[in-house]
Amino acid sequence: MSDRGVLAVSEQPEDQQDQRLSLLEPSVSLPARLEAILYLKGRPMSLKELSGLVNESEPDTEQGMLILIAGYAQRDTALEIHESNGRYSLQLRAGLGELVRDLLPVNLSTATLRTLATIALKKRILQSDLVDLRGSGAYDHIKELVNQNFIERKRQSDGRSYWITLSEKFHRTFSVLPELGGSSEPSQAA
Numbered sequence: 351m352s353d354r355g356v357l358a359v360s361e362q363p364e365d366q367q368d369q370r371l372s373l374l375e376p377s378v379s380l381p382a383r384l385e386a387i388l389y390l391k392g393r394p395m396s397l398k399e400l401s402g403l404v405n406e407s408e409p410d411t412e413q414g415m416l417i418l419i420a421g422y423a424q425r426d427t428a429l430e431i432h433e434s435n436g437r438y439s440l441q442l443r444a445g446l447g448e449l450v451r452d453l454l455p456v457n458l459s460t461a462t463l464r465t466l467a468t469i470a471l472k473k474r475i476l477q478s479d480l481v482d483l484r485g486s487g488a489y490d491h492i493k494e495l496v497n498q499n500f501i502e503r504k505r506q507s508d509g510r511s512y513w514i515t516l517s518e519k520f521h522r523t524f525s526v527l528p529e530l531g532g533s534s535e536p537s538q539a540a
Contacts, residue, residue, distance in 0.1 A: 380406060380414035381421065385440065394437035458494070465491035469501055469514055470524075477503065478511040 378386075383404050388395065401411035415438055419431045430443045458466065465484050469475055481488045492514065495501045499519045503512040 380404060380410065381418040384411070384414050384418055388431070388438060388440040394432075394434065394439040396437050400438065458498075461487060462491040462494055466495055466500060466520075469495075470516060470520070474513060474515045476506065476509075476511045477514055480514060 384400060387400060387403050397408050397411050397415070400415070401408045404411060404414070406414070415431070415433075419433075422430050428443055428446055429440055432439050432441050465480070465488050468480060468483055472480075477488075477492065480492070484491070492501070492503070496503055499517050500523070501520065502515050502517050504515075505512055
């Protein structure tokens with residue numbers, strides 16, 4: 351399945367994904383089909399769910415899962431198949447969480463992302479101006495963004511508001527390079 355196919359499956363409603371996943375190429379091995387389903391679903395699944403998606407009996411599906419689990423156990427890989435209460439999932443191997451913590455996708459609400467985008471467009475903005483643009487909910491967004499180290503807040507020297515700027519973590523996470531050699535005077539937000 352191409353990357354485009356993976357994207358198309360992941361953007362569809364779950365019932366349509368199930369139909370599409372059950373149509374996976376039958377010439378592909380059962381363990382490989384199970385691995386693809388666990389990868390695409392991204393949640394623990396029962397043998398019954400898995401067997402329905404691969405159009406195989408539950409005993410055959412269980413045998414395929416055992417082969418898949420054994421394959422992961424023999425390789426030095428970052429992923430593993432985890433079984434808990436009869437549900438299987440593909441997950442990051444224990445001990446690697448700290449290594450990849452900063453690489454995980456950002457988990458921010460749409461409103462918070464829009465506030466962050468506003469800050470990114472302005473480069474530097476007064477908190478009071480940001481609240482005027484985004485509404486009073488921006489206070490909560492700012493608090494969350496500061497807690498996650500995406501922005502920095504510094505008290506305005508001649509006023510009551512704060513200057514809000516992007517942090518180094520923002521630039522690393524979103525692969526946006528900061529502008530170098532800008533003026534030392536803060537620009538007024540429009």
